[in-house]
Amino acid sequence: MGNCEHWGVTFFHTLRRIEVLNGETRVALTGQTRLAVNLDEASVIRAAQAGDQDAFERLVRGYDQSVLKLAYSLLRSPDDAQDIYQEAFLRVHKNLHQFRFDCSFHTWLYRIVTNLCLDLLRKRKVRKEESTVIETAEGPRDRAELTGDTRASIDPQRALVSGQLRQRIDRVLGELTARERMVFEMRHYEGMRLRAIGEALGTSEEAAKNCLFRVTQKMRVALGDFV
């Protein structure tokens, strides 16, 4: 098969996963011919549906950072965000065989995640218990204390204002309904389009737009004189 020499094929290996088992490190690599060509997502989903754990893990890793960010941003609690992460991906694992490609995997996953978050937001009344304390490397710290850490020259007035602004933002976010909070997070922080938000929440683009509109009115009233 001398012709193959003209294919210009090169192997690339990328490191995919590391495990430590009984003192032994296992490095899983993926070797690819040609330049960084991955299997498309549908193939990965089909492989995961057929029971391929590696494919499932690849699928998880394609989305888990954004799922965790959304859950943490909404719930402001590492434990709750971790619970949502676990529950969401365990549900995906359990029900993946039912996924029929009639919507994107992203939409399907976000439906699961947003439902879990909405349930928790409602059940635990997070918006009333919202704390300004967050976990840092040095332990729990007040968010206002860490605000405006831009390393510019010290400006106590600016630090005070940004701390107050932060508190006011937190208060407005805390006063939103669970649904408003969800729409706002997905649009303002995740950058999702209203159509995708509507799909994830099982509603129309128009309903998501109206919800966002209400939030922006509240924000304008609460923050307009501060900026």
Added chain:
Amino acid sequence: MKLACEQVRESLSLLLYGELSFGEEEAVQSHLSGCAECRAAFETERGWHDSVALAKVEPPADLLVKCRQQLRANLPAAAPEGRMRRWWNELREGIHWGWVAKPALGLALVAVGYLGARLPGAPGNETIAEATARVRYVEADAAGNVRIVLDETRPRMVAGRADDPQVQRWLLAAAREASDPGLRAETVALLQGGAGTLDVRRALVAALESDPNAGVRLKALEGLRRHAGEKDTRQALLRVLGADDNPGIRTQAIDLLTENSPRALDAQMVGMLQQLMRREENGYVRERCEKALRLANASAEIF
């Protein structure tokens, strides 16, 4: 479409989100160009958008790694389908049998075998699984010859102790190149034990100074703890102290730089801490900085 000021102001957020239709956006922009009051309102709207964007919170640095480990432990063991069968299914799905002649499949299979043979030989601690392949394109000439280009993915497992040179080679590559921050954090944590070798220490310093993820930088910092007294590591820690935007990392850098000889800081170290006192906004970091200077009998001010 002519809009009243009230209508325009209600649309400003949607304009900033890029959620207006083409016609709506044109009408709003046209109004803004001729109305100073609405332009001012637009700037206010942009102001609160930016402020709220800055108030975004990020999950703690190591949470993603924890979540992944927990998920891996919680997933029920699935009955894996035979890899060979799966590969065959994927290949079969990828090929449109209607227009690819059987000899083409023969060529493809031989090609896959040929490519597989080009892989480095697999020693005892390395497993190369069957490849999955998809057809990228097919071309045929008038004589009935067919060329098929395949994209092939071949999983490969390398196993051994973390200090095994072959394993370490991949760990060093992953610490530098992996796009997944969770994977980089795991890799850097595994490299911590090998910080005695120059290559590993360089990789940890590089991760500490340039990794975009704070969790990975923290793991690198932990790995360098035992080597904080060495010149290269100290220089790196000083650079981190002056440049890292994460207060937790700046705090730990101070600790590492001062814990070996808190009373005998050199002039460069004292100078760096004094400069930090001038510009540091985080109260906790300032506190630690001041304490380190006090222990070294140095002033917290620059005269």
